[in-house]
Amino acid sequence: MALTDIKCKSASPRDKPYRLSDGKGMYLEVRPNGSKYWRYKYRFVGKEKLLALGVYPETSLAEAREKLLRARKLLEGGVDPSQERKKKKALAKESAENTFEVIAWEWYANRKSRWRERYAEEIITRLEKDIFPEIGNIPIVEIEPPLLLHVIRKIENRGAYELAKRQLQKCGEIFRYAIATGKALRDPSQDIKEALMPVRKEHFAAIDIKELPEFIAALERNDARLYQSTRNALKLIMLTFVRTSELINATWEEIDFDNKEWVIPAERMKMGKVHIVPLSCQAIEVLENQKILAGQWPLVFPSSVKPRNSISNNTILGALKRLGYQGRMTGHGFRALAMSAIKQELGYRHEVVDRQLAHVPKNKIDKAYDRALFLKERKIMMQEWADYLENLK
Known part of the structure; x- marks a missing residue:
């Protein structure tokens, strides 16, 4: 018999853990200390497995059923829900660790040998001054065009239009490196090029x-x-x-x-x-x-x-x-x-x-x-x- 919110709320603890079934393999496990956990029992490639769906009441009955539905769809597609969750957690951890600054230093180490020493020092110094303080600690996959534009605009507001253009180009190189190494999916620098102030090339002053x-x-x-x-x-x-x-x-x-x-x-x-x-x-x-x-x-x-x-x-x-x-x-x-x-x-x-x-x-x-x-x-x-x-x- 399917559960109701009243049944879930009124389920009292006993000496031993017990289960209240909702059907289709999902149940609410009630512990002796009063804690209540949503669980989904299923079989994958002939083996019985258990998937945690959340803690009641933080995860309501309706939310637990939504999670169950997503898990069952994965099973229908031949995917183990438990392994899929582990994979997503690993990717989320990797994403959090792959901040813009981490990837930028990796890109810099990869490119440095191709540059003259003074040029290499100039590149990293400018990144440390203008870019890292703004987006250095943000996962690179989370940086969207408006945020990057905000960073470049701050350089333009100093009147350094040519520098802003060059910094955007370097950011683009870093994003494309991240894409090539599987740490990003897109390069937001491409979307904001037209939003930059046009740079007028001026000749150096010289007497006649x-x-x-x-x-x-x-x-x-x-x-x-x-x-x-x-x-x-x-x-x-x-x-x-x-x-x-x-x-x-x-x-x-x-x-x-x-x-x-x-x-x-x-x-x-x-x-x-x-x-x-x-x-x-x-x-x-x-x-x-x-x-x-x-x-x-x-x-x-x-x-x-x-x-x-x-x-x-x-x-x-x-x-x-x-x-x-x-x-x-x-x-x-x-x-x-x-x-x-x-x-x-x-x-x-x-x-x-x-x-x-x-x-x-x-x-x-x-x-x-x-x-x-x-x-x-x-x-x-x-x-x-x-x-x-x-x-x-």
């Missing part, structure tokens, strides 16, 4: 060729009272038009005074390739002057406060500001300036200047001829460029 004479004159007069080391840094970046990061982290070991070459190792280059910078007589003179000032340190341009560290990008920007070129010139601007001036004023082919800028060819045909480094031509070009700048004085 006709403004070069006045800039050189201002640097020579030094009304801004820049340190000699800072002036040397500006002169060298103008003569060699390397990236600012390549300049400020230069070491004396990289400078070959005899062969008049600056050999920048692959790990310091953006494209991960060794880069040779031919040094003009004027560049050698600047370096010899700097050697007197900082030759006792490994770095060519050490910090005046902590000489074991290099000067910063802000040192270059600050010097340009004091010279009166804030917003008009940047360290990177010397690259654009050199590209234009050398092609326009000295008549060199684009590909020669491009190799000196350490750019990677964009199309397959150019890449096939990437071995043509034009080194001899570049040596002549760099000396002509230095002479051109000197004549502007």
